[in-house]
Amino acid sequence: MTPEASIPGPAPIDESALRAYLSDELPPDQMARVEKALRESATLRARLEDVRADREDFQLHSLGAIWRRSRLTCPTRQQLGSYVLDALDPELGAYFQFHLEVVECPICQANLSDLEAQSRSNSGSDGSRTRHQRILKSSEHLLGDEA
Incomplete structure (x- = not known):
């Protein structure tokens, strides 16, 4: 060998x-x-x-x-909060509505439901209104003559 x-x-x-x-x-x-x-x-x-x-x-x-796992088309929770407050550009709001109602993304629907529940509970509390008034009052000087 x-x-x-x-x-x-x-x-x-x-x-x-x-x-x-x-x-x-x-x-x-x-x-x-x-x-x-x-x-x-x-x-x-x-x-x-x-x-x-x-x-x-x-x-x-x-x-x-990979697209679904990374949630590349999902809005952030902050963006969904703006959606709840109707404070988005109309085109972006329309996309979010499509994403929530047509695509029916379960994660975004759960986030939206949670944000809406928080919004409802906050809008009913006196502390929230008082806090809101304090924030507006403290920001008046930034608005100038527009207020």
Whole structure:
């Protein structure tokens, strides 16, 4: 037996290696080896696509899933507060209405419901009106002659 024969070569790129590659779980040297092999082998690229399609999290990485998960079209809670107070630009208010009533975003609907409940409870308290009057009175000088 020659010395070269006793040194094992790199492990074959099997399904578990491809899964680890897709999940970025391989060490850098093995990632580079898999990437090189993928560039050189159409058969291995086809196997990678099969592994990708069979993954449980396959749909988690679609553009739509990322968009929904990141809530890219959802207004912030502060913006929803302005919506409750009808203090938004009409176009933005119309979009929020669409988002809430047509898209029916459950997170935004829950936030809106909470903000509306807070608004109702605050509008009924005397402390809120007094605080509101104090804020207006302390800001009169900023308004100048317009007040």
